[in-house]
Amino acid sequence: MSDQSLKSTALEPDASASWHRRFVTIYGMVALTVVLFVVFSILKPDSFPTLTNFQVLTSGNSTLFILALAATIPMVAGKIDLSFGYGLGLWQVMALQWQLQGLDYRIVILMVLVGGGLIGLFNAILVEMAQVDAFIATLATGQCIYAITYWVTGGRQLTDTNGARAANFDALANWSLGPVPGPFVVAVILGVLLWLVLEYIPVGRYLYAIGANPRAAELTGIKRRRYVFAALIASGVLTGLAGILLSARQSGVAQSNIGPEYLLPALTAAFLGSTTIRPGRVNALGTIVGVFIATIGISGLMQLLPGQFYLEPLFNGLTLVAAITIASLASRRRIAKASAPVTAPAGPTSGKPAVPDHVPARTGANPTSSAR
DSSP: OOGGGOOTTTTOOOTTSOHHHHHHHHHHHHHHHHHHHHHHHHHSTTTTTSHHHHHHHHHHTHHHHHHHHHHHHHHHTTOOOOOHHHHHHHHHHHHHHHHHTTOOHHHHHHHHHHHHHHHHHHHHIIIIISOOOHHHHHHHHHHHHHHHHHHHHTTSOEEOSSOOSOHHHHHTTTOEETTEEHHHHHHHHHHHHHHHHHHHSHHHHHHHHHHHOHHHHHHTTOOHHHHHHHHHHHHHHHHHHHHHHHHHHTTSEEOTTOGGGGHHHHHHHHHHHTTSSSTTSOOHHHHHHHHHHHHHHHHHHHHHSTTOTTHHHHHHHHHHHHHHHHHHHHHHHHHHHHHSOOOOOOOSSTTSOOOOTTSOOOTTOOTTSOOO
16 A cells, blocks of 8 residues: 555535535544444443443543544545554553553653653654655564564563552543543544644645655645655654543553554544545544444444354444545545546537627738737
8 A cells, every 4th residue: 555545635525516415525434423323322321322331431431532533634645654552552552661661640650651752763764764654664663563462471461460550540540521531532632633633724725735746746846755744743642642541441450462453443544534624635523423433323233233252353344445535536436537628618610619799800911910
């Protein structure tokens, strides 16, 4: 998969299309989210549309929410980062391991965030300075991170048996704003901030320009390398934050193999988000919609068919295929439309240029000569 396959205009709605077609193009996924919620609420009225289920889903998927945002930022710049899933696994391990070694939880939080940024910096060096394809570079980085995680844990589950972790650290995942879990509030705030940055601040337009055409962006004076570095570092920091919240939620337990499980769902949400709100653009609001679709769809199916654990990877896989297929088909239609020859409208007389009504025709006159 090439980085340049992420075209920011691939699904832009046709201005000449009818209003209902444009509505489906822009808000179709939002409507699908509502339809899924209504259908599952009707089929499982006692368990699905309840406050308890809402709290469980929002609390349990806050990590996925933040990771999807972490995947979105590099994608805006035309880069795919595959290391964030493995980074999540490492940082939820280190957030516990460093506390078991006696470090203060506040220092641990800072170290995890800085470490996430350093991984993003390393990815940026590979991609921008070494000119390694982002897909390959971040996949290789992810495998190295995975190896480090197994080295730290010895392939075993870490458990806090002595109460070494701070109670305030666990509180990061247990607080709430009224009935809404705190981690979900944090994820929503981050999503809104990312949307504001991408839509209303120049850095957002620069990132979109780089993602659409890096060379053209450079020719207009945009420091491409600087913004790609910033995008990958920001992705790494968000990955570290997700690892902190996941570690706090697990209450003294860390598993070395948990990170890659989040990779495909987060990418699915980001790709699915590029088909809605701002079709053709990877965008924060679209990513939020993608997370909601995945959360509602998987939860509803698991309640309808309990114990069928294959449903979650199947849903994620099919949704990702559908999102990429929609983007590919729309991109081909747009390219075909742009490549179509433009025919000039015919004049009043076939094969002859049109003559304005107020200029009399002059027989035998040379059109290039001046009137004497």
